[in-house]
Amino acid sequence: MDAETLIAGTVIAFLAAASYSVTGFGFALVATPLLTLVWDTKSAVVASVLLSTTALLPLLFEVRGHVNPRRLSVLVAGSFTGIPVGILLLERLDADALSVLIATTVIVATIALYLLPHGLGERDTVAGRFVAGLLGGTLGASTSMGGPPVVLYELGREHEIDTFRAGMMAYFLPGNLVTIAGFIIVGRLSTDVLVFFAVALPAVLLGLVAGSLARRHIDPVRFRLLVMALLIGSSLSVIATSFLDA
Numbered sequence: 001m002d003a004e005t006l007i008a009g010t011v012i013a014f015l016a017a018a019s020y021s022v023t024g025f026g027f028a029l030v031a032t033p034l035l036t037l038v039w040d041t042k043s044a045v046v047a048s049v050l051l052s053t054t055a056l057l058p059l060l061f062e063v064r065g066h067v068n069p070r071r072l073s074v075l076v077a078g079s080f081t082g083i084p085v086g087i088l089l090l091e092r093l094d095a096d097a098l099s100v101l102i103a104t105t106v107i108v109a110t111i112a113l114y115l116l117p118h119g120l121g122e123r124d125t126v127a128g129r130f131v132a133g134l135l136g137g138t139l140g141a142s143t144s145m146g147g148p149p150v151v152l153y154e155l156g157r158e159h160e161i162d163t164f165r166a167g168m169m170a171y172f173l174p175g176n177l178v179t180i181a182g183f184i185i186v187g188r189l190s191t192d193v194l195v196f197f198a199v200a201l202p203a204v205l206l207g208l209v210a211g212s213l214a215r216r217h218i219d220p221v222r223f224r225l226l227v228m229a230l231l232i233g234s235s236l237s238v239i240a241t242s243f244l245d246a
Contacts, residue, residue, distance in 0.1 A: 001039075001192040006199055008038045009047070013200035014207040016048075017055050021211025022218060026147040027052035033106050033235045041095045041102070043196075046188045048144035050197045053176040055204050056169055066166035074126055075150060075167075078133025079140070079175040086141025087182045093142075096243075102143045103235035109148035110228050110235075128153060133171070140172075141179045147172070 016031035028048040035044035093101065132153035140146020150171060154164060183189050 001195060005038050006196060009035055009196055010200045010203045012038075013051055014203040014210075016051075017204040017207025018211035018214065020052075020055060021059075021208045022215050026145060026151075027055050028144040029106055029109065029147065030230075032102055032144045033238050036099050036102060036238050039196075040192075041099045042090060042188065043190065043193050045090060045098070045102070045142070045144045046183050046190075046193050047196050047200070049140070049176055049179055049183070050193070051200060051204050052144070053173070053180065054201060055208060056172055056176070058208065060166070060169040060173060064166065064170075066163045067170045068163060068167060071129070072167055072170055074129040075133035075136070075171050076174050078130040078135075079137035079146070079171065080178060081130075082134040082137025082139075083141045083175065083178050083182060086138040086143075086146075087179070087186060089138070089142035090188070091186055098142070099238050102145070103238040105139060105143050105145050105148070106235040107232055109145065110232055112148065112152060114228055136171075137175055137179075140175055141182060146175065 012031055012034045015034075016027050019030050020027045031051065032044055032048045035048065039047075089101075090098065132149045135149035136146035138146075139149065147168070151168065154167065180189075
C-alpha cells in the first residue's frame with residue numbers, strides 16, 4: 001500500500017467516523033464507496049468491517065443498558081445465516097462487479113432511508129426479523145454495508161430511540177466478529193489491510209470525538225442530506241470508474 005492511498009484512506013476513515021457520530025449513519029456506508037475509489041475493492045470491504053467494529057465498541061458500551069436480547073436474537077440468527085453467502089459473493093465476484101454491487105447498495109439504501117424515514121411499516125414477525133437479519137448478514141459480509149435492511153425493518157417497529165440505537169449496535173457486533181473470522185478463514189486479512197487498520201484507527205477515534213462535539217452545533221437533518229448527496233455522488237463515481245475500466 002503506497003503512502004498516498006494510506007493518507008487518503010485515513011482521511012476517509014476520519015470522515016466516516018465523524019459522520020457516524022453526528023448522524024447515526026452506518027460507518028461503512030460512508031467509508032466503503034470512498035475507499036474503493038483509492039484502493040482495492042475487496043481490501044476496502046475488509047478494512048471497513050474492521051474499522052466499523054472498532055467504532056461501534058465505545059458507542060455500544062454507552063447504550064448497553066437499552067439492549068433487548070430476545071428481539072435481538074432473531075436478527076442475529078438471520079445475520080449468521082447470511083454471512084457465509086456474503087463471504088462467498090466477496091470471493092467469487094470480480095473487483096468491478098463487487099464495486100458496482102457496493103455502489104448500487106449505497107444508492108438504494110440512501111434513497112430508501114430518505115424516502116422511508118419511519119421504516120417499512122409496523123407489522124412485526126419472527127420471520128420478518130430473520131429475513132432482515134439474513135439480508136443484513138449477506139450484504140455486510142460481501143460489501144461491509146449490512147445495516148440498511150435491518151434499519152428499515154426496525155425503524156417502524158422499535159419506537160424508543162435509545163432502544164433502537166442500542167439494538168442496532170448490539171446486532172452489528174456479533175455479526176461483524178463472525179464476518180471477520182470468515183475473512184481470516186478465506187485469507188482476506190492481508191498485511192495491507194492490517195497496516196491500514198493500525199494507521200487509520202487513531203483517525204477513527206478522533207472522528208468519533210469530533211462528531212460528538214460537532215453534534216451540538218450542526219443541524220443533523222441538513223448534515224444528513226449533505227452526507228446522502230456525498231454517498232450518491234461517490235457511488236456514481238464508483239460505477240462510472242468500473243465501467244470505464246472494463
